[in-house]
Amino acid sequence: MTLIAQIKTATEAALKSLFPDTDFPGNIVTVNQTKPEFTGDYTVVLFSMVKILRKKPDEIGTLLGQQLLQDNSDLFASYDIVSGFLNLNIQDKFWASFLLNHFNDPHFGEKPKKDRRVMVEYSSPNTNKPLHFGHMRNIFLGYAVSEILKATGNQVIKANLINDRGIHICKSMIAWMDYAEGATPDSTGIKGDHLVGDYYVRFNEVYKQQIKEQVAAGKDEKQAEKEAPIMLAAQELLRKWEAGDTDTRNLWKQMNVWVYKGFNVTYKKMGIDFDKFYYESQTYLLGKSIIEEGLQKHVLFKKEDGSVWIDLTEDGLDQKLLLRGDGTSVYITQDLGTAKLKYDEYKLDQSIYVIGDEQNYHMQVLKLIMQKLKEPSAPGIHHLSYGMVELPSGKMKSREGTVVDADDMIAEMVSLARTQTEEAGKTDGFSQDELQALYEMIGLGALKFYLLRVDPKKKMIFNPKESIDLHGYTATFIQYAHARICSILRKEGYEKMPKNIRFQTFQLTEVLLPAEKKLAVMLEQYCSIVDDAARELNPGTICNYSFQLAQLFNSFYDQHSISHAENTEKKHLRLMLIIMTASILRHSMRLLGISLPEKM
RNA sequence: GGUCUCGUAGCUCAGUUGGAUAGAGCAACAGCCUUCUAAGCUGUGGGUCUCAGGUUCGAAUCCUGACGGGAUCACCA
Numbered sequence: 001m002t003l004i005a006q007i008k009t010a011t012e013a014a015l016k017s018l019f020p021d022t023d024f025p026g027n028i029v030t031v032n033q034t035k036p037e038f039t040g041d042y043t044v045v046l047f048s049m050v051k052i053l054r055k056k057p058d059e060i061g062t063l064l065g066q067q068l069l070q071d072n073s074d075l076f077a078s079y080d081i082v083s084g085f086l087n088l089n090i091q092d093k094f095w096a097s098f099l100l101n102h103f104n105d106p107h108f109g110e111k112p113k114k115d116r117r118v119m120v121e122y123s124s125p126n127t128n129k130p131l132h133f134g135h136m137r138n139i140f141l142g143y144a145v146s147e148i149l150k151a152t153g154n155q156v157i158k159a160n161l162i163n164d165r166g167i168h169i170c171k172s173m174i175a176w177m178d179y180a181e182g183a184t185p186d187s188t189g190i191k192g193d194h195l196v197g198d199y200y201v202r203f204n205e206v207y208k209q210q211i212k213e214q215v216a217a218g219k220d221e222k223q224a225e226k227e228a229p230i231m232l233a234a235q236e237l238l239r240k241w242e243a244g245d246t247d248t249r250n251l252w253k254q255m256n257v258w259v260y261k262g263f264n265v266t267y268k269k270m271g272i273d274f275d276k277f278y279y280e281s282q283t284y285l286l287g288k289s290i291i292e293e294g295l296q297k298h299v300l301f302k303k304e305d306g307s308v309w310i311d312l313t314e315d316g317l318d319q320k321l322l323l324r325g326d327g328t329s330v331y332i333t334q335d336l337g338t339a340k341l342k343y344d345e346y347k348l349d350q351s352i353y354v355i356g357d358e359q360n361y362h363m364q365v366l367k368l369i370m371q372k373l374k375e376p377s378a379p380g381i382h383h384l385s386y387g388m389v390e391l392p393s394g395k396m397k398s399r400e401g402t403v404v405d406a407d408d409m410i411a412e413m414v415s416l417a418r419t420q421t422e423e424a425g426k427t428d429g430f431s432q433d434e435l436q437a438l439y440e441m442i443g444l445g446a447l448k449f450y451l452l453r454v455d456p457k458k459k460m461i462f463n464p465k466e467s468i469d470l471h472g473y474t475a476t477f478i479q480y481a482h483a484r485i486c487s488i489l490r491k492e493g494y495e496k497m498p499k500n501i502r503f504q505t506f507q508l509t510e511v512l513l514p515a516e517k518k519l520a521v522m523l524e525q526y527c528s529i530v531d532d533a534a535r536e537l538n539p540g541t542i543c544n545y546s547f548q549l550a551q552l553f554n555s556f557y558d559q560h561s562i563s564h565a566e567n568t569e570k571k572h573l574r575l576m577l578i579i580m581t582a583s584i585l586r587h588s589m590r591l592l593g594i595s596l597p598e599k600m
Numbered sequence: 601g602g603u604c605u606c607g608u609a610g611c612u613c614a615g616u617u618g619g620a621u622a623g624a625g626c627a628a629c630a631g632c633c634u635u636c637u638a639a640g641c642u643g644u645g646g647g648u649c650u651c652a653g654g655u656u657c658g659a660a661u662c663c664u665g666a667c668g669g670g671a672u673c674a675c676c677a
Contacts, residue, residue: 030618030619032619035621037620047658048619082620084658166677280677323675357605360603361673387670420639442639471625471626473625483637483639484636557641558642559641563635
């Protein structure tokens with residue numbers, strides 16, 4: 001149980017024994033960390049009790065303070081009442097025993113495994129172009145949320161639904177057929193996803209040009225858009241694909257393989273993995289059976305032309321098409337099918353979709369339809385919506401090539417890490433391989449942290465002209481604090497983290513200094529931070545915490561010597577503090593997919 | 601127009617069951633390396649929490665309205 005929870009429970013118990021005849025509502029006790037300008041560690045707010053007890057806050061505080069001290073003498077050292085707030089001082093020996101129990105636990109912050117299955121779908125790229133900066137936010141978010149949910153005991157399935165069919169693929173295909181002259185990744189040395197993406201851009205160039213020509217020849221613009229030869233060719237290709245035309249399918253397979261190879265290189269570089277892949281070419285026909293059932297249950301209805309609809313006007317939305325008159329699927333049809341497929345396969349308690357906020361409406365409709373159809377998967381559907389990453393000039397558009405490419409971005413960050421390390425003259429004692437690994441750790445860490453530290457639901461603006469910082473509120477800062485701790489531990493003879501320890505006999509006799517206590521308090525809070533992050537599905541919570549912890553450590557490091565502590569007791573105490581700090585930094589960053597170096 | 605969402609320091613952002621004098625980082629300025637890594641530490645300046653009402657002992661936080669930005673409302677995916 002976390003300390004705040006303990007204090008809450010103790011306070012509730014104290015209230016009960018003080019006022020046995022009073023009925024208290026469940027949320028009567030609020031416990032906060034005491035503001036730095038007051039003495040105390042944790043604070044109970046007294047105002048909420050005034051009305052029920054018909055006593056003055058200070059009077060309640062005195063009674064409560066005395067009772068708490070009397071019942072929990074091992075926990076509370078003293079209390080202090082300041083204008084309606086009961087400030088409690090925690091016994092130093094509580095912190096000492098907390099450290100002894102947990103300082104060497106690499107799993108501190110995790111919860112026991114439970115039988116709750118969660119699927120997190122993320123990345124879910126189209127196969128007509130390479131990944132860009134916006135995708136990275138999605139991917140890092142999905143990965144981090146998965147890891148955070150695992151740490152809180154969930155069984156997590158990381159899923160990637162690859163959108164490998166549709167008109168956009170055909171666009172790349174037709175441009176490749178017309179202009180590539182048989183170019184392949186091998187023949188050109190271009191990464192497969194980039195090669196295919198180049199022809200997607202090429203398609204749009206040609207398309208624009210053809211529209212221009214047709215408009216010049218007197219057609220109106222809408223007509224020109226519809227009748228541009230290259231667009232007609234792409235649509236024809238899609239028809240052939242759906243009819244199963246061998247040549248078309250072969251080219252499609254070929255180009256997709258190029259793209260997958262490229263994606264895998266990028267995923268690997270990012271340190272991202274998946275447990276399950278779905279391919280839209282295999283799922284796009286799903287959902288029709290659900291619709292059939294829906295018709296029988298009269299949840300859905302058919303129009304004269306044979307198209308199938310659902311009426312969501314009672315829910316404040318519109319009528320929504322679920323199946324075309326000719327019986328073919330639309331986007332939401334296959335999503336209904338995939339949702340059911342996921343559930344049937346894994347019996348999911350929760351199914352999280354990491355998808356941009358532009359699809360809020362779509363996801364709302366999806367969940368609503370599943371609810372109305374009484375599908376068992378419906379309650380678990382959850383849209384983890386995140387804001388778009390925009391450039392100062394506006395949205396990124398891959399059609400127009402105004403995107404920040406993922407591979408480029410990673411390379412740039414790694415190179416930035418190298419430059420800054422070299423400038424700082426910190427390359428001594430590393431082999432070339434070690435340096436390369438370090439640069440990747442720093443560059444990629446900075447990138448991930450930059451994208452994860454902001455609340456997912458907020459859109460963010462990224463200025464490519466300003467490089468991502470390696471100072472201040474960054475992963476680098478945390479990595480640096482970790483490297484410093486490791487350096488101390490190396491000098492103290494702990495090459496690897498000490499297994500068990502000479503501190504078993506540790507006895508606290510001296511008063512904790514402010515900087516020591518602050519660190520201990522912060523360390524103790526880690527469990528509830530992980531909990532918060534899991535509940536809110538927000539890795540930013542972890543970023544905040546880890547940065548603050550690293551900051552506290554740096555400040556501590558500046559004030560107090562560890563190796564040359566005043567005496568053995570202090571030395572052991574501080575070693576426990578920094579060992580646990582390093583351990584939690586590592587753990588928390590692992591949840592975000594960020595590694596920490598032992599030297600930098 | 602309907603629905604959703606955001607608005608906090610010059611910039612980027614924290615601040616979640618309403619709690620004490622609203623916090624970080626960057627940028628600016630001033631200090632700190634003979635002692636465990638200065639990618640660090642300490643300090644200074646910088647705020648009408650968009651605005652106006654309301655609820656409350658107490659509001660950046662909850663409610664209503666206004667203003668401003670964004671998304672969405674396809675037989676596209």
